[in-house]
Amino acid sequence: MYQERQRQLWRRAGRLPRVAVALVLPLSAGVLAGWGLWGRDVLNSLFPHSPMMMPITAGCVMVSSVAMLWLLKGSPSRHLLAGLAAALVTAVSGLTLLSYAWHWDVPPVLSSSHRMSPQTSLGLLLLGLALLCVDHRGRGTVWAQCLALAALLVPLTVLLGYVFAEHRIYRLDSGIGAAPHSAVSMLLLSLGALFLRPDRGPVMAVTSEAAGGVMARRMLFAGLLPVVVGALVEASVRLRWVDARLAWPLFAVAMMVTLTAVVWRAAVVSNRLHEEQVQARRQAGQEAERQRHLAAENARLAQAAAAAAREREDVLAIVSHDLKNPLATVRLSAAVLDQKLARLPGGEPLRKRVSAMDRAALLMLGLITRLLDAARLDAGQPLAVELRPEAVGDFVAEAVALIEPQVTREGLHLEQRLTPGLMALCDRERVLQVLANLLGNAVKFTPRDGTITVETEACPGEVRVTVRDTGPGIPADEQPRLFQRHWQSRSTAHRGSGLGLYIAKGVVEAHGGRLWVESTVGSGSTFHFTLPLAPERRPPQPTLDSPGAEV
Known part of the structure; x- marks a missing residue:
């Protein structure tokens, strides 16, 4: 919020140079047009008996x-042109000042009737130097703003001479003086130069939101x-309202009363800012305290979750052990x-x-194994696999x-498109578990x-196994959730534990492979999974002491 304010x-302060240019350009153009058409400053009639703005001043x-x-x-070429223009103004005004100081003979076109006054020359010299320093490296902005402040004092002094009717400030004894609209133009341009870069330099003391x-x-x-x-007192004396x-x-x-009002107003603003800062600090402290409480609560919940996961692992291990042993006894007795x-x-x-009792015990063993696998995956642990070629x-x-007996019973056709000679580095029992789930x-x-x-094919560094069916297909919005735990499609009448694909994905990833699905509604589904390709076995090379080795 503070940064936005x-x-x-800064944007509002940056508009001041544009406003100054918009006011000064038509004014100077009007003066030049007056000199070109009528040979005089037509704006001088607004201020009777005041000095005129000379053509060179207007230029x-x-x-x-x-x-x-x-x-x-922002264009560098524009900045270069600006530097040349500022250098021209600096040179003309500087030479004019030197001509006054050293009493140079000037051309008739720059005689006393057409030459800039010393006040105007000094103001334009400082303004030109300020524009030259604006984007100079190092402390250029600081120098530019200091020169702009100095340039601002010159037209301000001239205007005060007009306000207090003191002609010695704005006119020399020779009759050369600074026109009021010349002073206004320089005042506006000096203010514009001061705020050309409002986000840096000494002017930031005023443009800061602090x-x-x-x-x-x-x-x-x-x-x-x-x-x-x-000015009010001077006007009252002139009008004989006051002795x-x-x-x-x-x-x-009047100064005492007015300054007291200004100081009182500043104190009110300062107190309000102080209250806002105190409130902001209080809110920041409360927010920091709330964040600390949240962090502590999150840490406590994370520890509790980790402890619960460990307890679940322990419970499942105990339950698995206690259930598997009786089931093994049941199967042995059944045999x-x-x-x-x-x-x-x-x-x-x-x-x-x-036989039915043995199948039920085998089914229970499979369910226990799947529950243990799901628990390990939930805890973020990879499934244990023993990799062999x-x-x-x-x-x-x-x-x-x-799966063939079930395929025959359901009246389905089973096709195999296997690439011969493929060897994979895998855990055979675990891969059979994945295939059983996909085929089932x-x-x-x-x-x-x-x-x-069922298809197999060799890919770079891996073996890809594909199971394709001609079923109803899987909607696209359900496919990302297909491998989540306990997720089942609402559109199917077949219900299961929802662990099969979840565990199958964990098994494949434990091998370093991938399991994914491609499906279109009405066109069936295709499941792919990859396994690492087994390294080729090379026959041992004969050595010098091998039987039958050639020497």
Whole structure:
């Protein structure tokens, strides 16, 4: 908020040079037009018996305005032209001052009737130097603003001479003087030069949004008080409203009252700024305290979550151990019963029940394994895999053989497009788990007479396995959530644990591979996963002491 207010203030201050140029350019052009058409300064009629703005003065003022306009542009070429224009104004005004100081003989065109006054020459000299220093490296901006302030004093002094009717300030005994509109033009241009770069240099003391800048802007009016009050007292004396002997006492009283009002106003503003700063510090402290509380609470929650994850791992490990052992006993007992019932006549019905019991125990073991895998993945731990070189065609054929009875029962077609000789570095049992899940899902979602295709192909540094079906497909908005835990599509009637694809993705990533889906509604789904390619086994090279080695 503070920075935005500061930028707005700088933008407003940066408009002052443009306003100065917009006012001074038409004024100087009008003076030049008057000299060209009528041979005199037509604006002089507005101020009877006052000095005229000379053509050379109007020309220098116009060139200074154009230079300031170019400095407002960001183009380096414009800045170069501005420097040349400022140098021209500096040279003309400097030579004019030297001609007064050393009493040079000047050409008739620059005689006393056409030459700039010393006051005007000094003001334009300082203004030209200020414009030359604006973008100079180092402390150029500081020098430019100091010179602009010095240039500002010259027309201000001339205008005070007009206000107090003291012609010795603005006119020499020879009759050469500074015209009032010349002084106004130089005053505007000096102010514009002062605020050409409001975001740096000494002028920042006034253009800052900090408390000092606000106070400085409030106190600027105090600098005009002597002029305003003095002019009012002078006018009262001239109009014989007040005796001349009372002028100075009235001036002192008026200044005291006015300055007291200014100081009181500044104190009110300062107190308000102080209250705002105190409130801002209080709010910042409260916000910092709230952030500290939030950080402490987040740390506590993170520790609690980590502890809960460890406890869950421990509980699952214990439960897994306590459940797997009884299930292993159940399966072993079922196997023994099956062997004994096979030798008993009439034991076939009981063998079917024993087989169903064994399948249920096997299903329970698979569910426990999936729950443990899901818990490890939730905790951010990779699944444990034992990587060995495996023939891709062999474990794909094994997975297909396990699913074939179900494929036949559902009336589906199964196609295999396997690249021979592929070797993958993988954990065979884990990859069979992934294939079983993908093939099981394909069987589950493919309608009767549909086709399931299994493909393998070699890619650079990896093996890609693809399972494609002709099912209903998966909507695009559901595909990013397909591999999330417990997520299931609402559009399907088939319900499961929602862990299969979640664990399959974890298994593939534990191998350093990727699992992804490509699907269009109505055109089936295609699941791909990659495994690292096994390094080629090279036969050992014979050595000199090998049997049959050639020497």
